[in-house]
Amino acid sequence: MTQQSELVPPLADNYSSMVLLIDDQVMVCEAVRRALANEPDIALHFCTDPLKAMAVADEVKPTVILQDLVMPGVDGLHLVKEYRKHSSTHSVPVIVLSSKEDPATKGEAFAAGANDYLVKLPDRIELIARIRYHTRAYLDHVQRDAAYRALRESQRQLISANLELERLTRIDGLTGLGNRRYFDEYLAAEWKRALRAQSPLSLLMIDADNFKRYNDAYGHMAGDEVLKQIARVIQGSSGRSTDLAARYGGEEFVIVLVDTLLEQSSSIGERLVQSVRNLNIPHGPDRVTVSVGVATTVPNENETPNDFVNAADLALFRAKSEGRDRVAL
Numbered sequence: 657m658t659q660q661s662e663l664v665p666p667l668a669d670n671y672s673s674m675v676l677l678i679d680d681q682v683m684v685c686e687a688v689r690r691a692l693a694n695e696p697d698i699a700l701h702f703c704t705d706p707l708k709a710m711a712v713a714d715e716v717k718p719t720v721i722l723q724d725l726v727m728p729g730v731d732g733l734h735l736v737k738e739y740r741k742h743s744s745t746h747s748v749p750v751i752v753l754s755s756k757e758d759p760a761t762k763g764e765a766f767a768a769g770a771n772d773y774l775v776k777l778p779d780r781i782e783l784i785a786r787i788r789y790h791t792r793a794y795l796d797h798v799q800r801d802a803a804y805r806a807l808r809e810s811q812r813q814l815i816s817a818n819l820e821l822e823r824l825t826r827i828d829g830l831t832g833l834g835n836r837r838y839f840d841e842y843l844a845a846e847w848k849r850a851l852r853a854q855s856p857l858s859l860l861m862i863d864a865d866n867f868k869r870y871n872d873a874y875g876h877m878a879g880d881e882v883l884k885q886i887a888r889v890i891q892g893s894s895g896r897s898t899d900l901a902a903r904y905g906g907e908e909f910v911i912v913l914v915d916t917l918l919e920q921s922s923s924i925g926e927r928l929v930q931s932v933r934n935l936n937i938p939h940g941p942d943r944v945t946v947s948v949g950v951a952t953t954v955p956n957e958n959e960t961p962n963d964f965v966n967a968a969d970l971a972l973f974r975a976k977s978e979g980r981d982r983v984a985l
């Protein structure tokens with residue numbers, strides 16, 4: 657007996673088969689048990705109550721299901737279809753084991769989702785060979801599936817890490833506004849767009865007043881907190897998602913306003929100056945304030961984004977020399 661089964665090599669070390677046999681006849685179960693008794697890589701679990709087949713399969717986690725067709729109360733083909741619907745048995749190989757030998761029944765079994773068909777009682781060697789064959793195919797599939805899922809998951813993680821990294825390269829660490837680099841990119845892109853569309857573009861250059869003195873009086877940490885508060889006001893001042901607020905550097909900020917004329921831009925600047933003043937942050941005998949320079953242009957070929965920034969900077973310089981805490985054009 658044992659020598660015979662050696663004709664069919666057992667499964668490799670890390671593979672073994674859990675066979676679930678669903679058959680109402682105890683005699684059949686007993687015969688299969690005896691057939692598989694000497695195969696160390698094949699374990700058998702049988703169930704004579706077809707109504708419990710699904711639940712048992714869920715619990716046993718078979719690598720192969722041997723399925724009888726004619727049973728009281730339940731049609732074996734119906735069970736095969738059920739296995740295919742449930743996630744735990746979805747791709748478990750099903751070998752139909754039936755005394756019916758006609759081609760039509762065999763065809764129906766395959767159509768229902770069976771992987772193989774054996775007429776009872778099958779030759780022992782053939783039964784073992786088919787169990788091993790289907791187990792190997794199934795476990796290979798499971799491994800490939802797991803490897804594929806792991807790959808997909810690590811790709812997904814990589815993509816989201818990259819997105820996060822990319823986001824971080826655009827953000828100023830202290831204030832959460834766009835950083836200088838992002839501002840440069842954004843302005844260059846909007847400049848081109850406005851040049852093509854011949855639409856107006858505005859730039860607000862914002863600078864905290866007498867901030868060196870603030871740091872000297874209250875400390876650099878307190879200064880940082882003030883910059884965060886100013887940044888929040890700046891972030892809320894345009895209210896349009898197409899506009900960009902960024903930290904230009906140090907205690908200087910910028911707002912790019914697309915499709916916006918000088919008048920609207922300067923009133924946004926006025927409101928901003930007022931809002932910072934309304935923060936009521938003590939600064940010596942006065943409060944923390946900002947000065948704002950506004951530039952508006954419809955880009956032309958002879959102008960560069962740099963010229964535009966210089967124009968806003970010049971306006972800011974005017975706001976400073978006219979007494980700070982104000983907007984200049």
Ligand code: GH3
Pocket residue numbers: 863864865866867868869871875876877878879880883905906907976980
């Ligand atoms: P003005 O009104 O002419 O702008 O005077 P100011 O003192 O603000 O201008 P100045 O350019 O002389 O000094 C800028 C100060 O801003 C000096 C620096 O300590 C402070 N500063 C720049 N970046 C930071 C920062 O990230 N945190 C803090 N706390 N202070 C900063």
Ligand code: MG
Pocket residue numbers: 679680681724725726727
């Ligand atoms: Mg039966």
Ligand code: MG
Pocket residue numbers: 863864906907908
């Ligand atoms: Mg400055």
Ligand code: MG
Pocket residue numbers: 863864865866867868907
């Ligand atoms: Mg300043």
